[in-house]
Amino acid sequence: MGRNAMDGNDTCWDKVIAEMIEMGFEHSSIVEAIKVVGPSVPSAVEHILNSTTEEPSTTHTSNSHARNGNALKKRPLRKCLVRQSNIFDHFRSNDDVEEHKKEIPQLGIKPNPIVLSEPFEAQDLDVESDWEQKTSNLMKKHFGFSSLKSFQKEAISAWVVHKDCLVLAATGSGKSLCFQIPALFSGKVVVVISPLISLMHDQCLKLTRHGISACFLGSGQPDNTVEQKAMRGLYSIVYICPETVLRLIQPLQKLAESRGIALFAIDEVHCVSKWGHDFRPDYRRLSVLRENFSTSKLKSLKFDIPLMALTATATKRVREDILKSLQMSKETKVCLTSFFRPNLRFMVKHSRVSQASYAKDFHELIRVYGRKKNIDEKEKVFISDDSDQISNSSDASSISDTDSVSPDDMDDNQDDYAYRDINIMHSGNSDDFLTGKELSIEFLENDIDAFQSMDNLDVARGDFCVLPHKELELSKNTNIPKKPEGRVKILNEPLEQGPTIIYVPTRKETLRIAKYLCKFGLKAAAYNAGLPKLHLRKVHKEFHENGLEVIVATIAFGMGIDKSNVRRIIHYGWPQSLEAYYQEAGRAGRDGKLSDCILYANLASKPSLLPSRKSEDQKKQAYIMLSDCFRYGMNTSCCRAKILVEYFGEDFGHQKCHLCDVCIDGPPKKQNLKEEACIFLQTIGAQNQGRRDSKDYSYDDDIHFDYNYRGQRERPNLRMLVGKIRQQFQKFSTTDMLWWRGLARILEVKGYIREGDDKSHVQAKFPEFVRSMNEEAFWVYPEADMLLARKLTEKPFSSFSEWGKGWADPEIRRQRLERMGVKRKSGMVSSSKRKPKRKVQHDLRTSRGRLTAKLSKYK
Numbered sequence: 071m072g073r074n075a076m077d078g079n080d081t082c083w084d085k086v087i088a089e090m091i092e093m094g095f096e097h098s099s100i101v102e103a104i105k106v107v108g109p110s111v112p113s114a115v116e117h118i119l120n121s122t123t124e125e126p127s128t129t130h131t132s133n134s135h136a137r138n139g140n141a142l143k144k145r146p147l148r149k150c151l152v153r154q155s156n157i158f159d160h161f162r163s164n165d166d167v168e169e170h171k172k173e174i175p176q177l178g179i180k181p182n183p184i185v186l187s188e189p190f191e192a193q194d195l196d197v198e199s200d201w202e203q204k205t206s207n208l209m210k211k212h213f214g215f216s217s218l219k220s221f222q223k224e225a226i227s228a229w230v231v232h233k234d235c236l237v238l239a240a241t242g243s244g245k246s247l248c249f250q251i252p253a254l255f256s257g258k259v260v261v262v263i264s265p266l267i268s269l270m271h272d273q274c275l276k277l278t279r280h281g282i283s284a285c286f287l288g289s290g291q292p293d294n295t296v297e298q299k300a301m302r303g304l305y306s307i308v309y310i311c312p313e314t315v316l317r318l319i320q321p322l323q324k325l326a327e328s329r330g331i332a333l334f335a336i337d338e339v340h341c342v343s344k345w346g347h348d349f350r351p352d353y354r355r356l357s358v359l360r361e362n363f364s365t366s367k368l369k370s371l372k373f374d375i376p377l378m379a380l381t382a383t384a385t386k387r388v389r390e391d392i393l394k395s396l397q398m399s400k401e402t403k404v405c406l407t408s409f410f411r412p413n414l415r416f417m418v419k420h421s422r423v424s425q426a427s428y429a430k431d432f433h434e435l436i437r438v439y440g441r442k443k444n445i446d447e448k449e450k451v452f453i454s455d456d457s458d459q460i461s462n463s464s465d466a467s468s469i470s471d472t473d474s475v476s477p478d479d480m481d482d483n484q485d486d487y488a489y490r491d492i493n494i495m496h497s498g499n500s501d502d503f504l505t506g507k508e509l510s511i512e513f514l515e516n517d518i519d520a521f522q523s524m525d526n527l528d529v530a531r532g533d534f535c536v537l538p539h540k541e542l543e544l545s546k547n548t549n550i551p552k553k554p555e556g557r558v559k560i561l562n563e564p565l566e567q568g569p570t571i572i573y574v575p576t577r578k579e580t581l582r583i584a585k586y587l588c589k590f591g592l593k594a595a596a597y598n599a600g601l602p603k604l605h606l607r608k609v610h611k612e613f614h615e616n617g618l619e620v621i622v623a624t625i626a627f628g629m630g631i632d633k634s635n636v637r638r639i640i641h642y643g644w645p646q647s648l649e650a651y652y653q654e655a656g657r658a659g660r661d662g663k664l665s666d667c668i669l670y671a672n673l674a675s676k677p678s679l680l681p682s683r684k685s686e687d688q689k690k691q692a693y694i695m696l697s698d699c700f701r702y703g704m705n706t707s708c709c710r711a712k713i714l715v716e717y718f719g720e721d722f723g724h725q726k727c728h729l730c731d732v733c734i735d736g737p738p739k740k741q742n743l744k745e746e747a748c749i750f751l752q753t754i755g756a757q758n759q760g761r762r763d764s765k766d767y768s769y770d771d772d773i774h775f776d777y778n779y780r781g782q783r784e785r786p787n788l789r790m791l792v793g794k795i796r797q798q799f800q801k802f803s804t805t806d807m808l809w810w811r812g813l814a815r816i817l818e819v820k821g822y823i824r825e826g827d828d829k830s831h832v833q834a835k836f837p838e839f840v841r842s843m844n845e846e847a848f849w850v851y852p853e854a855d856m857l858l859a860r861k862l863t864e865k866p867f868s869s870f871s872e873w874g875k876g877w878a879d880p881e882i883r884r885q886r887l888e889r890m891g892v893k894r895k896s897g898m899v900s901s902s903k904r905k906p907k908r909k910v911q912h913d914l915r916t917s918r919g920r921l922t923a924k925l926s927k928y929k
């Protein structure tokens with residue numbers, strides 16, 4: 071088949087040629103292949119590769135084929151494809167470009183020249199302007215952006231001179247471009263290590279829309295030919311999960327020696343570190359990349375294949391750990407930009423985060439999406455779950471006042487923690503999905519087979535439709551004014567339209583809340599790793615195509631998800647760390663427009679660690695991270711954005727974001743808590759009276775106190791301490807535990823108390839205002855739990871915590887017992903109030919029932 075025969079189809083030829091040049095094939099071999107197999111990328115690629123393997127030692131020029139008019143003769147792959155070339159290859163290409171231009175004038179693009187060349191000495195060349203220009207052209211062509219951001223420039227310039235690079239930049243800042251450009255630029259393959267299948271899928275989808283061939287490998291890749299193709303160099307960017315990298319070292323080495331590997335990018339690299347929030351042991355083993363892709367290991371390499379590590383959430387300690395564990399070079403370039411996201415409005419709200427509070431908490435969301443009308447129950451069925459019972463009477467418009475502390479608050483629903491790996495499958499019929507008629511777990515499971523043929527995640531170029539460029543030109547410059555007055559003004563404007571992601575700690579809750587919202591007609595979907603792949607894939611697709619208004623997800627839908635117009639990120643329950651929180655919050659407002667990040671948490675109850683497979687050491691670290699997160703929630707006086715960016719080691723100075731709830735509402739009124747602090751510290755001191763003179767309060771004194779409770783040594787216990795205070799000081803007899811918890815935290819932050827290293831005692835330092843008993847005041851901002859406690863004590867005698875208070879006080883105890891009808895002296899229940907003893911029926915079908923029945927015999 072000659073080109074003449076295809077005259078009417080020139081554009082088709084050109085497209086195929088352009089695509090294949092970008093994949094790294096030589097122009098002449100492409101033309102020859104197309105002559106034989108026609109203008110189809112896969113066939114032409116197959117043809118070239120097969121020819122290579124069949125007759126490896128023979129080389130032919132394209133001209134000779136053309137001259138002879140024969141079928142394409144076979145040539146070795148290595149001559150067709152780029153080898154581990156040096157960067158200079160890409161600068162000295164004017165002649166080649168001109169040649170290509172002549173041959174394919176109507177393409178209007180500069181194909182990547184692919185040549186084998188001499189070693190490149192960066193310092194000998196004035197390459198700066200050249201690579202910037204080329205990068206800029208490629209970026210405009212593929213992504214439609216006008217310029218590189220400075221951190222992107224820095225990272226790419228490090229790669230240009232084969233340096234390792236650690237990129238630390240805010241969520242949504244554009245880190246991916248740092249490793250995508252090298253693939254376009256060099257014609258070699260960029261291997262990206264990524265932790266989540268959902269993330270890989272997301273990125274491949276995007277790249278193909280931008281005209282870049284990409285695929286992903288790992289457990290979520292059902293097409294087993296993709297791996298082979300990738301290892302033969304058919305994709306410019308290959309996403310791999312860390313487990314798979316470890317398995318594919320040898321094929322990757324071959325790839326490095328054939329088409330060439332431009333770069334190993336380790337995305338979400340905080341997963342490497344035990345001190346990070348999302349440690350993955352397999353990430354730690356990625357030092358194999360340096361060991362196996364260095365000049366000492368692969369003789370054909372002219373330099374070690376550079377590593378580029380990227381994250382938006384790494385503290386200083388994590389950064390150091392990353393550099394060490396990946397064996398990154400001593401000259402690694404660190405590109406550090408601000409973690410601040412100026413268009414995100416952070417808020418913390420108290421909620422019991424239970425089903426009883428849905429009506430109050432989601433009322434606004436339901437209003438935003440404008441659907442209050444209850445829809446027919448049949449249509450409402452979303453994803454059913456046995457344990458899930460949504461009260462029919464719940465109505466989002468009726469705000470219940472259930473926001474008080476109750477024993478339920480202590481019950482963390484941890485039964486169903488979403489473990490982290492997820493797989494995505496192709497979406498089916500989105501109409502079915504949204505009407506919810508099939509959305510029971512059973513349906514999805516039964517239906518997986520029906521969609522099997524579509525479950526091909528090979529997203530090689532052309533599999534997805536290309537978006538018009540206009541749509542890709544998302545303004546990354548935030549439209550949020552920089553000056554405080556301007557920022558405050560925009561707060562009165564409603565948020566622009568866009569979806570919401572609700573993050574919850576357990577899988578069960580994803581289903582529960584999604585179902586609740588669907589009930590009010592919202593287009594909501596649950597997303598957690600335990601759901602069928604088919605469903606997950608549907609959700610992903612619908613989300614990106616704006617078919618969903620709300621996604622209720624576990625962390626499985628976190629890292630890297632890049633959708634520009636997510637307007638709200640709601641965390642419903644405590645996150646496990648500030649890193650995870652900021653990472654997930656970072657899904658919002660990637661178009662630079664004002665977006666909300668609201669944390670609903672039970673401020674009355676301390677968060678607990680969700681079950682996971684952590685070592686003891688990791689657990690300790692996890693507790694520290696959890697308590698940082700708790701403090702963020704308790705804070706009432708410091709700008710939330712400041713706390714977040716400073717957590718990552720950035721100095722925010724005296725700045726404020728002027729958007730968060732603290733900046734807008736202002737801190738609460740300061741209180742002089744000198745008396746309370748003195749009493750608290752002295753009560754700690756009094757515990758040690760037997761061993762030491764408690765009046766000897768030297769400033770650096772360590773005061774140990776160990777409780778003996780029923781003969782058993784217990785850890786210091788705030789409840790007991792507060793009990794003592796209530797007992798001894800009439801004035802404080804009705805104060806709430808929560809309030810004292812807040813004060814203890816403030817004293818701890820100020821360095822006046824701390825837990826001893828062995829965790830069995832509390833050490834106290836006595837500040838001047840305690841020791842001298844002078845007039846010096848102790849002004850503090852009450853924290854969230856203290857304010858909450860105050861609110862509670864104003865309430866009538868009904869709440870749980872109120873009931874628990876004051877029992878230590880004999881007078882209060884007497885009054886209460888009297889109210890209960892208990893006689894003061896005898897302690898007997900008065901006959902008038904005595905209820906007839908009911909015969910309890912035990913359910914002998916359950917083990918609990920049988921046990922209580924047995925025990926009741928001994929009463």
Ligand SMILES: Nc1ncnc2c1ncn2[C@@H]1O[C@H](COP(=O)(O)OP(=O)(O)OP(=O)(O)O)[C@@H](O)[C@H]1O
Binds near residue numbers: 216240
């Ligand atoms: N130079 C640029 N100019 C304009 N937009 C850009 C530029 N670089 C990247 N972007 C856009 O920024 C958005 C976010 O990019 P990306 O997903 O790479 O962010 P990220 O830094 O990896 O965030 P995360 O940490 O959340 O994964 C993308 O939609 C991308 O197209």
Ligand SMILES: [Mg+2]
Binds near residue numbers: 245246337630
């Ligand atoms: Mg990213």
